[in-house]
Amino acid sequence: MKSYQAEWEELADIKRELADRDWFMGTSGNLAIRVGSSPVSFLVTASGKDKRKHTKEDFLLVNAQGEALEETQLRPSAETLLHSHIFNGSSAGCSLHVHTVANNVISELYGDEGVITFRNQELIKAWDKWDEHDSISIPIIHNHAHIPTLADSFLPYIKEDKGAVLIRNHGITVWGRTGFEAKKLLEACEFLFQYHLTLLSLTTTKSISKGGVKL
Numbered sequence: 001m002k003s004y005q006a007e008w009e010e011l012a013d014i015k016r017e018l019a020d021r022d023w024f025m026g027t028s029g030n031l032a033i034r035v036g037s038s039p040v041s042f043l044v045t046a047s048g049k050d051k052r053k054h055t056k057e058d059f060l061l062v063n064a065q066g067e068a069l070e071e072t073q074l075r076p077s078a079e080t081l082l083h084s085h086i087f088n089g090s091s092a093g094c095s096l097h098v099h100t101v102a103n104n105v106i107s108e109l110y111g112d113e114g115v116i117t118f119r120n121q122e123l124i125k126a127w128d129k130w131d132e133h134d135s136i137s138i139p140i141i142h143n144h145a146h147i148p149t150l151a152d153s154f155l156p157y158i159k160e161d162k163g164a165v166l167i168r169n170h171g172i173t174v175w176g177r178t179g180f181e182a183k184k185l186l187e188a189c190e191f192l193f194q195y196h197l198t199l200l201s202l203t204t205t206k207s208i209s210k211g212g213v214k215l
């Protein structure tokens, strides 16, 4: 079996950075990094742990179906199937899932439309969109409690080696060709969500003030 020390360290570094951002509230979140391609194998976070803690039991190696490849007491993330779909359906090298207040609020605000689109934002260059008229759209899917059903509805959005999908009132899953790219896209999404929510709340405040209502 291929050694996976380098992938372990890369994922551990990403986990530390996301923990520093406080993006693992209440044991939420799971991370995965590809180890092999044929056959597919990847490291994934162990289920139910406080991902802000860093231990030698943070990750386990799983196969294309998300089954442990080594003897372990650890359970792979409950949402491993989504990472499996990403590694089986694209050449992505890393897949990150976090719950933040901003991604949850955006998913609820635009959940009925099933998508949120950003344009006229410098940060869409994180998706390699360099033209002034470019836009990026992030699909929003229903939060099926049954993970195989959730994974089925997630699957059609794995069209490229990088991407992002919001799961309504749950969180976001972002993937990229490398750990660097996946983290860049995740941070860009969070920036765009926070910007949008801030602008919405200030615009509302501004229009209420204009209407003569004292806040």
Ligand SMILES: CSCCC(=O)C(=O)COP(=O)(O)O
Pocket (backbone or CB within 6 Å): 026, 027, 028, 029, 030, 045, 046, 047, 048, 049, 076, 077, 078, 079, 097
């Ligand atoms: C309390 S978080 C609920 C489960 C979840 O959505 C999540 O991201 C963490 O699950 P895991 O099995 O990966 O720990």
Ligand SMILES: [Zn+2]
Pocket (backbone or CB within 6 Å): 028, 029, 030, 079, 097, 099, 170, 171
């Ligand atoms: Zn989750």
